[in-house]
Amino acid sequence: MHWCGTRGEVAVGTGGRWYGCWFLASSSCPAPCPRSTHTKGEWQVKTITFTVNGNPVTLDVSEDANLLSVLNDDLELAGAKEGCGAGECGACTVIVDGVAVTSCLYPACEADGRVVETVEGLVLESGSLHPLQRTFVDYGAVQCGFCTPGMVMSAKALLDKYPNPNEQEVKVALAGNICRCTGYTQIVEAVLAAAEEMKK
Ligand code: FES
Numbered sequence: 001m002h003w004c005g006t007r008g009e010v011a012v013g014t015g016g017r018w019y020g021c022w023f024l025a026s027s028s029c030p031a032p033c034p035r036s037t038h039t040k041g042e043w044q045v046k047t048i049t050f051t052v053n054g055n056p057v058t059l060d061v062s063e064d065a066n067l068l069s070v071l072n073d074d075l076e077l078a079g080a081k082e083g084c085g086a087g088e089c090g091a092c093t094v095i096v097d098g099v100a101v102t103s104c105l106y107p108a109c110e111a112d113g114r115v116v117e118t119v120e121g122l123v124l125e126s127g128s129l130h131p132l133q134r135t136f137v138d139y140g141a142v143q144c145g146f147c148t149p150g151m152v153m154s155a156k157a158l159l160d161k162y163p164n165p166n167e168q169e170v171k172v173a174l175a176g177n178i179c180r181c182t183g184y185t186q187i188v189e190a191v192l193a194a195a196e197e198m199k200k
Pocket residue numbers: 081082083084085086087088089090091092093102103104105
């Protein structure tokens with residue numbers, strides 16, 4: 001199975017999370033990338049421009065590349081993690097145009113023209129931790145930390161849209177993020193505390 005890098009079809013999961021689109025073979029894709037210029041194996045290579053944490057980026061990506069690999073390997077932003085690589089754990093969550101997405105499923109060429117936020121961009125201009133980062137530490141919501149960047153970015157996407165969430169809304173926003181070692185109670189408490197902090 002190959003991931004499709006075009007805008008042909010997009011599946012949107014519950015809670016607005018973007019889970020990606022795919023076709024069993026590239027030849028079945030109804031909408032090839034219009035700006036494809038050359039090939040890498042069977043895949044077209046496309047030049048894309050997007051913004052990462054406020055910085056403009058232009059680079060060539062293969063249509064089968066996912067956003068996670070571009071962030072980790074091409075841009076050396078290691079915050080988003082590959083856990084399952086299949087859209088099930090949320091460790092790779094970043095924000096694209098204000099929506100939390102699983103970047104392991106998000107075609108890199110789909111990021112063309114969009115605004116991408118990763119956990120590296122959360123540190124405030126003063127150098128201080130973002131309130132979400134600080135409350136995750138204060139509330140003991142981090143143990144091994146592997147899930148934490150994804151958790152924090154899902155929480156940020158929620159608070160950016162809904163600055164005053166209740167406990168249930170936080171749980172729904174984090175439903176796609178799995179933690180294998182910290183109790184979810186501390187994580188939810190940390191997000192609610194950050195929401196309070198951000199009102200001050
Ligand atoms: S690595 Fe993307 S959802 Fe698990």
